[in-house]
Amino acid sequence: MSIKGVVFDFGFTLFYFKDVSLEKYLACYNKGLEESIKFLRNIRILNDKSREMEFKSIFIDRRNQRFKESRITNLEFTTLGIFEHVLDKLDLSSKIIDNLIDFKDLTKKLADIYHSYEEREWIPFPKTIYTLDQLSKINDLKIALLSNHPHHNMIVNILKKHHVYHLFDVVLTSAKFGKRKPDPSIFLHIIKKMGLTGQEQNCFMCGDEHADIVGGHAIGLKTILCERAYKFPSEKEIKISDYFNISEISEILDLIHE
Ligand SMILES: [Mg+2]
Known part of the structure; x- marks a missing residue:
């Protein structure tokens, strides 16, 4: 051959x-999301608890919906795209520009943080x-x-x-x-x-x-x-x-x- x-x-x-389970995957994603939100808090893009909760809830809804959709259509929806969606939905673009932050750099950073716990496990x-x-x-x-x-x-x-x-x-x-x-x-x-x-x-x-x-x-x-x-x-x-x-x-x- x-x-x-x-x-x-x-x-x-x-x-x-190691010790794979759906619960372990989910725990990595939840910790990653908390960390992404903390990052946004530290750079003053999110500055109150209710906005943070809103961010979290829109992210999780979008992630779950995209996950289901991807399994039916074979389309992939990137984590970058999910963060873009949440930032748009919360109308945070002007705040990002005012803080002299590049939108693309920010979504990349958020996606890196989000996947960082998973990254360590492989x-x-x-x-x-x-x-x-x-x-x-x-x-x-x-x-x-x-x-x-x-x-x-x-x-x-x-x-x-x-x-x-x-x-x-x-x-x-x-x-x-x-x-x-x-x-x-x-x-x-x-x-x-x-x-x-x-x-x-x-x-x-x-x-x-x-x-x-x-x-x-x-x-x-x-x-x-x-x-x-x-x-x-x-x-x-x-x-x-x-x-x-x-x-x-x-x-x-x-x-x-x-
Ligand atoms: Mg495989």
Whole structure:
């Protein structure tokens, strides 16, 4: 098998969340939101409790609504966009300008703070770095990362923190592209960015769930399911059968060399 490219999913394929649970995710987001509000208080954009409560409630409503919508439409709604919405809704733009703050810089800062607790939790699996390192030594093999995440910066920060960012030829998130896996367009786009259009049958998509396997399969990629111990509630069943199964990321090295 002459493999020309490997596309990895991020969460629970290369990196994992210690003691994962929905409650733990939610706790990270809640702490992140509190911290974002505190930041706005410190720079005097929010200066009374009732406005802070209003900010929080509009943010949570918008986040929940966008979350549901994204799962139906495959559209991604960025965290930056949610903060923009809340700032607009509370008519804070003029206050931001009066304080000589750039609106785009501010939403980026807020999104970074919001995801900072989550960012700290993601750690690589024991063999992730070794596997990426080995793959990067193979001539003419393109390596890419494709993640469904609403904040591109967080993914890049984590890859840099663990010194693996430079090992990827392409890093793409749904936040950057606007659509989420399993939408075929995001897979076609990453293959194009890797310069491998037309060679889909010589590329692997490696991920831990339905969106990775079914989406990759739809555009003709060979797919590898990296099985994870923790099952999320209401996970979609994979109804195709021609994919590889691995239980540990370094097993991809054997598949490449087959
Ligand atoms: Mg995943």
